[in-house]
Amino acid sequence: MDILANSVALSRMQFALTAIFHMLWPILTTGMAIYLVIVEGLWLKTRNSDYYHHARFWSKLYVLNFGIGVASGLPMEFQFGTNWAPFSEAVGDFFGSILGFEASMAFMLEAGFLGIMLFGWGRVPPAIHYLATIMVAFGANLSTFWILVANSWLQTPAGGTFVEGKFLVADYFQAIFNPFMLNSVLHMFFATLETSLFVIGGISAWYILQKRHVEFFSRSFKIVLAAAIAVAPLQIFIGHLSAEQVYHYQPTKLAAIESQWETLPAGQPADWTLLALPNEKAETNDWAIQIPQALGYILELKPNLSEPVQGLKDFPPENRPRLIGLIFYSFRIMSGIGFFLVGLMLVTAIQWGLGRLKPGVIARQTWTLRAWIFAAPLGYLAVETGWIVRCVGRQPWTVYGEIRTADAASHLPAGEILFSLIGFTLLYSALFIAALYFGSRIIRKGPNLSLPIPGVEVLPSLELPTQHQPDQRPLEAQQ
Known part of the structure; x- marks a missing residue:
């Protein structure tokens, strides 16, 4: 019951709730917007009506996610003024302006063109409509950019100094392009895109198994598979680069991720802990399963470490993250899902190469299609656990090494x-x-394949006029 009397802990719980819930929706909108750009571009190039109907169908799920994302995101940002006022006062000159850029530049751009994308079919020229779709996708991903700029600055503050508890900006661009920024933006960009690809692929697989619009959804299934062939391995690589940055800039977070209590010296091989039961009170792991010499390959792609991996015992207890078990297993869930998605992509790509994804035979690949349905929500779990590692592992700091969370709360x-x-x-x-x-x-309703195609004229009826249908031809033609 002590936690219910602790205002800092309750504020952290409230922000965690709003952040975890809000994160569910922009994940799909940022990635699916790129898919909508692809299918609409294919329609404009080929004039294949399937691509047009794909754009219309998937945009319904897009706007549903967009609406709930807006509704859940506003309360999260308001908390910076209500629950985290000392933090906002200390870093508002930079952090607040970055969030302002996200709202004025990214969100407004996305929202401004969204109406044209949804309701402009047949009302604006195809090129203008396609421009609106591109702007929606650009705005959604620009929002991701600014949010990750703000959060990466919390991880590696740069571009100024703290004077009497207030951050004074000396170099705005250095603050934006802080050490964590580039890999953070790329890692999140590929995370949202990969999640969206497997959601679209999972839904397409469900339709194919149900034998509904098999040819239609086999087309979307192949589009996302082709994209996943590039995206899934890239995400693993960017994740590795992000882990290297944690290694160099945030030693306490790395120690928590690995549940490493003792320091591993440089120049020696280091074992990697696959599974463990961390015991924070005893400052040890009650049990652990380790892979010999694997940590060096994970961090530096070689057996011996060039730098030591500091153990948690090297830091005062007040400077260590809490909830070591949560951080430890969140990282492994995120990583495990990433490798699972790569494996599923490889298996499916092989089947594609063997000709097993053609409309006439794709429905027979039941285990593969079921695996895609199973994989559809996994990207969400990977993103959420990744953010748990990122933010819980940063504790006890709100701004790493500068402002403690306890001092940042109202x-x-x-x-x-x-x-x-x-x-x-x-x-x-x-x-x-x-x-x-x-x-x-x-x-359940599925795509409406009877929607009229913009630019395609409907031929007039050739039926002879009847007494119920007066002849509307010119008088000369009637004579």
């Missing part, structure tokens, strides 16, 4: 925070149920 009555936490929990639960209901309804 002094609010615990009862008020608990009340708002319960309110957010109920509200987000209702939104989640509504999203599942309307999303499943869209999927």
Whole structure:
């Protein structure tokens, strides 16, 4: 019950709830927007009506995610002024302006062109509509860029100094292009794209197994598979680069990720802990399964470490992350899902090469299609666990090495925070149920293949006029 009286812990729980829930929706909108650009571009190039109907069908799921993302994202940002006012006051000159860029540049761009993308079919020229779709995709991914700029700055603050507890910007571009920024942006970009690809692929696989619109959805299945062949391995590589940065810039986080209590010296091979049961009180692992000499290959692609891996015992207890088990297993869940998706992509690509994904035979690949359905939600889990590693592993700092989380929180009555936490929990639960209901309804209904194609004229009826259908031809033609 002590946690219910701790306003800092409750504020952290509330922000974690809103962030984890909000993250579910922009994951799909940022990645699916790129897919919509691809299929609409293919329609404009080939004039194949299937691509047009794909754009119309998947845009329904896009707008559902967009709406809930907006509804859940605004309360999260408001907390910087309510629950985290000292933090906002200290770093607002930079952090606040970055969030302002995200709202004014990215969100407004996406929202401004969204109406044209959804309702402009047949009302604006095809080229203008395609431009709107591109702008929506650009705005969605620009939003990801600015959010990751802000968060990466919290991980590796740069571009200024803290004077009497307030961050003074000396070099704005150095702050934006802080050491973590590039890999963070790329890692999240590929995470949203990969998740979206496997969601689209999983839904397509479900239709194929149900033998509904098999040829139509085998087309979308192959599009996302072709993209996944490039995206899935790249995501693993970018993830490795991100782990290297943690190795060099955040030693306490790396120690928590590996549940490493003792320092591993440089110049020696280091074992990698696959599974363990961390015991924070005893400062050890109660048991562990280790792979000999693997940690050096993971961090530096060689057996011996060039730098030591500091153990948690090297740091005062007040400077260590808490919840070591959560950080340890979140990282392994994220990594395991990444390798599983690569393996599924490889197996499916081989079947494609053997000609087993043709419309007439693809429905027979039941185990492969079921695996894609199973994989559809895994990207979400990988992203959420990745953010747990990123943010929980940064503790006890809000700005790494500069501002402690305990000093960043507003002094609010615990009862008020608990009340708002319960309110957010109920509200987000209702939104989640509504999203599942309307999303499943869209999927059950399926694509409307009878929608008129813009630019294709409907031929007039050739039936002879009847007494119920007066002849509307010119008088000369009637005579």
